[in-house]
Amino acid sequence: MKLYKQTLGSRTFDLFNYLLMIFLCITMLYPLLNTFSISLSDPTLVGQGKISWYPRGFTLDGYAYLFKDNEIIRSYWNTIVYVVLGTTVQLLMTSLFAYPLAMSHFVLRKPLAVLVIITMIFNGGLIPSYMLIRNLGLFDTMAVIILPAALSAFNIIIFRTFFQDIPAELRESAFLDGANDITVLFRIYLPLSKPLMATFALFGAVSFWNMWFEAMIYLNDETMHPIQMMLRRMILQLEDYTDLAGLQRYVETTNVNPRNIKMAAVIVTILPIMFVYPLLQKHFVSGMMIGSVKG
Template sequence: MKTYNEGLGSRMFDVFNYALMVALCVIMLYPLLNTFSISLSDPDLIAQGKISWYPQGFTIDGYSFIFQSNDLLRAYKNTLIYVLVGTVLQLLLTSLFSYPLSMGNFVLRKPLTIFVIITMVFGGGLIPTYMLIRNLHLLDTLWVIVLPGALSAFNIIIFRTFFQEIPKELRESAYLDGANDMKILFRIYMPLSKALLATFALFGAVGFWNMWFEAMIYLNDMRLHPIQMLLRRMIVELKDMNDHGGLQRYVEMHNVNPKNIKMATVIVTILPILFVYPFVQRHFVTGMLVGSVKG
């Protein structure tokens, strides 16, 4: 009887877990499906609030308006540059900084670790940061986007902890074979850290892809704006179409609901990340677990 109760409890727990996961999936998928449906639905039905999780009627005028402008291609190009350069720089600098901190005989290991932890608690603030970036002549450049986020205290601690778990005999053996620390890092440690690198590459890429506040503050040249700034500008213009005659004329001529254009812009903005994530997600759990046991 005891075994039966334990089996029943286990099955009930599994059913509850499955039901909870299904509910969470529905909750998370519904806003995406609703956004996609509105981008393709009939403007009159949108105005009546009849669109839920599937399109009603059909129109691609919202997408036509987006793709007829050169702003989209330019914003995509800028974003891809920021993502690629920023992610590579982030992984490279984090690895270079974390490697010596993982070595027990490194003289500055403790003070540098304390310094890194302090940056997690205290920050200079927006105005001092802006003044520093202005004095470094980084405004309206690629580097104003990729450099401030190139090193993260959280990433450094995770990388350092993971490097500490790699057997030190590998490093000592490489020393005996005449390898220096740079060769050890790039030929031994980095290949052994593929899951970790893939996970934090995903984090970095998503962070740079979604970055808009930094662009709004530091990039005055609209030709350098990323895709998220295009989305923000589109939403602001749709709220006050009198400030953008071309958009107002397009809405009136094609009988397009402004939400068609707004939701189409959202879909175009998030689509690349949705396609990339499934190829990286198999490394996600492993990368989050490795290096997180020891402090």
């Protein structure tokens, strides 16, 4: 068997790709390392701007400040509830909506598909959405975070396309055995859709984890705020100590630099969601490609 021999051009191209990937990795990792280092470094050195990609003068005072009360624990719990319930409802509603759209014999298939596509082009805007939420009585409830994000036109189209690619013979044989559409969906279609479900579960989890604008608009009760709202509120409070004199007084009083607290809050906020991706990585690439070829 004759082995493929790389030409000078192909070797140069591979080298360029390696260098480009290394550069991109450094570009992406450095801000994260810098943030992590500042959160663990001595407040005085942080104020002098002497921290780069590794900690200096190790201290955990920034993290101790964050966890001095139960606010961050409560915000974490709220966010976990939003992520778990929101992602579950989103996947369930999308599957239930996309399944009939994938059936060629469904009478309302085309009208509903047109309505779905229209929502991708036209958006009522913030004021109509605010009025709708108010009229539905969803203010200051967890449902105001979960329900408006339950359906996405993009997700519906991808799910519908994937369901169309599943052989119709599976559905027909299930009906011959006495199954109905609900059984077919949950016993055949969804088990065959694991890569797709895992991918959009990741998308949904990241979306709900980063959600803060909806909480700012619709949640006046701070006990229901997610972690991102707590982080925003904390950063705004610490902005009062941006001048040198105020910063010096704050460091002398609390023995911690506001930047220590800010960066510690960022690390505490992003670490949990960073661990979700490796769990779903094996399904991610296949889930992104499945359903994207056929329209």
